[in-house]
Amino acid sequence: MSRSRIKIFVASGILVSSLILLVFVGVKNTSLRHFRPEQLVAQAQEVHQKGVQIDGFIAEKSTSWDHGNFQLSFVVRDEADTARVNVVSVGKLKPDNFKDGGNVFVEGRYNADENLITASKIQTKCASKYQQAGSALATQEKYQIEAEVTQQN
Amino acid sequence: MASEIGQATIWLSAFSALWAIGMLAIGLRNRNNNAIISGRNGVVATFVLISIAVAGLIYGFLTDDFSMRYVAEGSSYYQPVLYKIAALWGKMSGSLLFWLWLIALFGTIFVWRNRHTKDSLADYALIPISVVMLFFTILVSGLIRGVYNPLSRFPNGGAMPDGAGMNPLLQTPSMAFHPPILYVGFVSLTIPFAFAVGALISGRINNDWIIRSRRWTLFSWLALTVGITLGGNWAYRELGWGGYWAWDPVENASLMPWLLCTAYLHSVMIQEKRNMLKVWNIILMVLAFEFTILGTFITRSGVITSVHAFAEGDIGVYFLSFILLSLFIIIGLIVSRWEKLKSLNWLESFLSKESVFVLNNWLLIALTLIVLWGTLWPIISEAVTGQKIAVPEEFFNKTVIIPGLMLLFLTGVGPIISWRKLTLSNLKRVFTKPIILALILLIPTISYLFLSGNIVVKVRSVYTVLCVFFSVFVLVAIADEFYRGGKLRSKRHEISLLGGFFRLIGRNKRRYGGYIVHVGIVIVYIGIMGSKGYFLLESKSVTNGQSIEIGKYQLTLKRGFEESHPNFELSGAEFDIKRNGKYIKTMQPARGFYFQAGQGEQDTIESAITHFGLNDLYIALGPLPQDASDYVSRGEPVSVQVYHNPLISLVWVGVAIMVVGGGVSMFEKNYKYNVKTDA
Numbered sequence A: 001m002s003r004s005r006i007k008i009f010v011a012s013g014i015l016v017s018s019l020i021l022l023v024f025v026g027v028k029n030t031s032l033r034h035f036r037p038e039q040l041v042a043q044a045q046e047v048h049q050k051g052v053q054i055d056g057f058i059a060e061k062s063t064s065w066d067h068g069n070f071q072l073s074f075v076v077r078d079e080a081d082t083a084r085v086n087v088v089s090v091g092k093l094k095p096d097n098f099k100d101g102g103n104v105f106v107e108g109r110y111n112a113d114e115n116l117i118t119a120s121k122i123q124t125k126c127a128s129k130y131q132q133a134g135s136a137l138a139t140q141e142k143y144q145i146e147a148e149v150t151q152q153n
Numbered sequence B: 001m002a003s004e005i006g007q008a009t010i011w012l013s014a015f016s017a018l019w020a021i022g023m024l025a026i027g028l029r030n031r032n033n034n035a036i037i038s039g040r041n042g043v044v045a046t047f048v049l050i051s052i053a054v055a056g057l058i059y060g061f062l063t064d065d066f067s068m069r070y071v072a073e074g075s076s077y078y079q080p081v082l083y084k085i086a087a088l089w090g091k092m093s094g095s096l097l098f099w100l101w102l103i104a105l106f107g108t109i110f111v112w113r114n115r116h117t118k119d120s121l122a123d124y125a126l127i128p129i130s131v132v133m134l135f136f137t138i139l140v141s142g143l144i145r146g147v148y149n150p151l152s153r154f155p156n157g158g159a160m161p162d163g164a165g166m167n168p169l170l171q172t173p174s175m176a177f178h179p180p181i182l183y184v185g186f187v188s189l190t191i192p193f194a195f196a197v198g199a200l201i202s203g204r205i206n207n208d209w210i211i212r213s214r215r216w217t218l219f220s221w222l223a224l225t226v227g228i229t230l231g232g233n234w235a236y237r238e239l240g241w242g243g244y245w246a247w248d249p250v251e252n253a254s255l256m257p258w259l260l261c262t263a264y265l266h267s268v269m270i271q272e273k274r275n276m277l278k279v280w281n282i283i284l285m286v287l288a289f290e291f292t293i294l295g296t297f298i299t300r301s302g303v304i305t306s307v308h309a310f311a312e313g314d315i316g317v318y319f320l321s322f323i324l325l326s327l328f329i330i331i332g333l334i335v336s337r338w339e340k341l342k343s344l345n346w347l348e349s350f351l352s353k354e355s356v357f358v359l360n361n362w363l364l365i366a367l368t369l370i371v372l373w374g375t376l377w378p379i380i381s382e383a384v385t386g387q388k389i390a391v392p393e394e395f396f397n398k399t400v401i402i403p404g405l406m407l408l409f410l411t412g413v414g415p416i417i418s419w420r421k422l423t424l425s426n427l428k429r430v431f432t433k434p435i436i437l438a439l440i441l442l443i444p445t446i447s448y449l450f451l452s453g454n455i456v457v458k459v460r461s462v463y464t465v466l467c468v469f470f471s472v473f474v475l476v477a478i479a480d481e482f483y484r485g486g487k488l489r490s491k492r493h494e495i496s497l498l499g500g501f502f503r504l505i506g507r508n509k510r511r512y513g514g515y516i517v518h519v520g521i522v523i524v525y526i527g528i529m530g531s532k533g534y535f536l537l538e539s540k541s542v543t544n545g546q547s548i549e550i551g552k553y554q555l556t557l558k559r560g561f562e563e564s565h566p567n568f569e570l571s572g573a574e575f576d577i578k579r580n581g582k583y584i585k586t587m588q589p590a591r592g593f594y595f596q597a598g599q600g601e602q603d604t605i606e607s608a609i610t611h612f613g614l615n616d617l618y619i620a621l622g623p624l625p626q627d628a629s630d631y632v633s634r635g636e637p638v639s640v641q642v643y644h645n646p647l648i649s650l651v652w653v654g655v656a657i658m659v660v661g662g663g664v665s666m667f668e669k670n671y672k673y674n675v676k677t678d679a
Helices: A003-030 A037-042 A136-142 A147-152 B002-030 B033-062 B069-074 B081-089 B092-113 B121-140 B173-188 B190-202 B208-238 B249-274 B278-301 B315-336 B353-385 B393-399 B401-416 B424-450 B462-493 B497-507 B509-533 B628-633 B649-666
Strands: A032-035 A050-058 A064-066 A071-077 A084-090 A103-111 A116-124 B536-542 B547-550 B553-564 B568-579 B582-587 B590-596 B600-606 B608-612 B615-621 B638-645
Touching: A003 B353, A003 B393, A003 B401, A032 A037, A037 A050, A037 A084, A071 A103, A084 A103, B002 B033, B002 B092, B002 B121, B033 B069, B033 B081, B033 B092, B033 B121, B069 B092, B081 B092, B081 B173, B092 B121, B092 B173, B092 B190, B121 B190, B121 B208, B121 B315, B173 B190, B173 B208, B173 B249, B173 B278, B190 B208, B190 B278, B190 B315, B208 B249, B208 B278, B208 B649, B249 B278, B249 B353, B278 B315, B278 B353, B353 B393, B353 B401, B393 B401, B401 B424, B401 B462, B401 B509, B424 B462, B462 B497, B462 B509, B497 B509, B509 B649, B536 B547, B547 B638, B553 B628, B553 B638, B568 B608, B568 B615, B568 B628, B568 B638, B582 B608
Parallel strands: A032 A050, A084 A116
Antiparallel strands: A050 A071, A050 A103, A064 A071, A071 A084, A103 A116, B536 B638, B547 B553, B553 B568, B568 B582, B568 B590, B590 B600, B608 B615, B615 B638
């Protein structure tokens, strides 16, 4: 094998190894454990004072905005509302699409003693839904569509 | 009637796509020209049939036919016409139908452009195009759980009194155009992919397939560039968080094909010049296409938990199966053609244009893999450990910096380094000036960027210094290329220097169009450095007459206001803006109140954004009642979030320059390839 080929292989090896190391260190230092609310509550002490991510639903009538402290507070529940987690966010506005019962993602530091996430990031579901929400019959029922109404019209 | 006809045409198009595949395969195997022509007609017939379906759906939107489920879920009476049409691609099955229509359109254009060619490569390429068409036809047929036929009506024959309407966040011009332009980018990659597969099937592994697919690839790249940028621009204008990129899985899904396409566009130059990297180029093009399908899988399957993912139905299984099956077949073809794919030359020197391009490929692929790893890590971690691990924005921001800066440096090195081996004379001739000038101009450039009202804090990272140094290096290197070439032509043809530049570009659009793209890339890098690395944020609640300060700006609340629009109301607050104590402008951020039948009341952030030179002042409001004028005049608090985004305009300007460069490059005509035609 020629010297230039050897150099190229060695350099490629160094580059690939460096990039793998970069990714490994990056994942190790930044990753967050992801939970649903019921999972977080069940494993609360394990993740006390650690970064977590949860996704759930905004509990009805739980949202409040404190103008003075620029603070948003709300509760995230699981789908069956068997578990709840408190969330507080300071210095950030409530995102669009944020409404009771809506999906929400929260990243932040978890305090197990208070069952509270101090959020660094809050996101709601994208406005563009690339999915069919249940059956056509469910859609009809949701929007109270009646065949008789159309026929009369 | 439109619904019924449309549904029927979707079913018929499955047969026409199947016919096309069958006839082309038979015709190519038996050298039967009539069968081949019939196969081509099958592609055109599919386009006609799907066009009827799309027209039927658009008709449903424009006539407010809320007996059609897709129309009812995505539109409403008062929705403006532009957004009624945009609703076509607003949800799952309509977006898949639009995707299918684009494939059929590009397939038909492909048939027309190759109608006089006597060689078979184009016909071989039509087979994978028809297979992709067939796949998407199955997806929208209504056979798959979770994806209904977009032309279908409600099962009980009823209709909604009014549609649910498109989400207010999507009712903006940039979001109306972002999806179709992005789809054009994704779907048009099918053509160069088909050429690659056609070359493998036919055994014609020379440069023909690359040359003939080049314009399609550039077109895809341009559409992806514009589509991705429009998405970022929409996020910036509409979402109220002052940013434009958050490394969400759906954003990553569009970036990865773009990175691979960029790698491919560079790599093919090596094959054309030195007959190297043939396998590399086939793999890059195949991966670019497969990543468009992967992106669709990520967006629609719900397999990755994200703000964009909604878990329902079996569609993910279909996408994954398509990816795996197609990769299996293509890998088999590559193995079977291995002897023909071997490079005729090898890298002669570590310091050469070829090596730089290979390194460029490695870095772009590395970036793709970093993004892919971060995107899929939640699934992988859950599968391996049982615990889903999320990878936040911080992972991507930290991990891409170093390969990104290396790429920036290569953006300047690649154009000026010599082929085969860097000689001392080449080193002196082309590298000395840019390096010395970059060192000299480093301090003044940093002073300009970090003073003069742009970035108002000190440099806090060595990456910033490297970014500026490399950027100046690249700009000087490319400017020198233009200057030397332009001067030569101006002397040779006895014309002005400007005339020399135009002649230079005109004679080699590909090369100099590419250099213009590189200039645009540099501008984008500087814009990202400023806006992502050095933005300022202030959050405060103020009452009437009170101020909030950010950088050199002072914002004073003057009054509240309301505005009425056909399908929404605005309630906002007016701020006087002063810079260094002097009044410059009034800004009016607001909250928008939309009322739509299926969605209830929604209030949205309607940010006010003003450009001051290269920088933006960005104001978003917290919760505000609909009677803002009374509310403010009573002295009630208004929550305000203000961003100072330095150099952000360079992001949009840089992309515009990239598009100009790509457009210039696309019109390179001086290609000669050995294709026999009737003409």
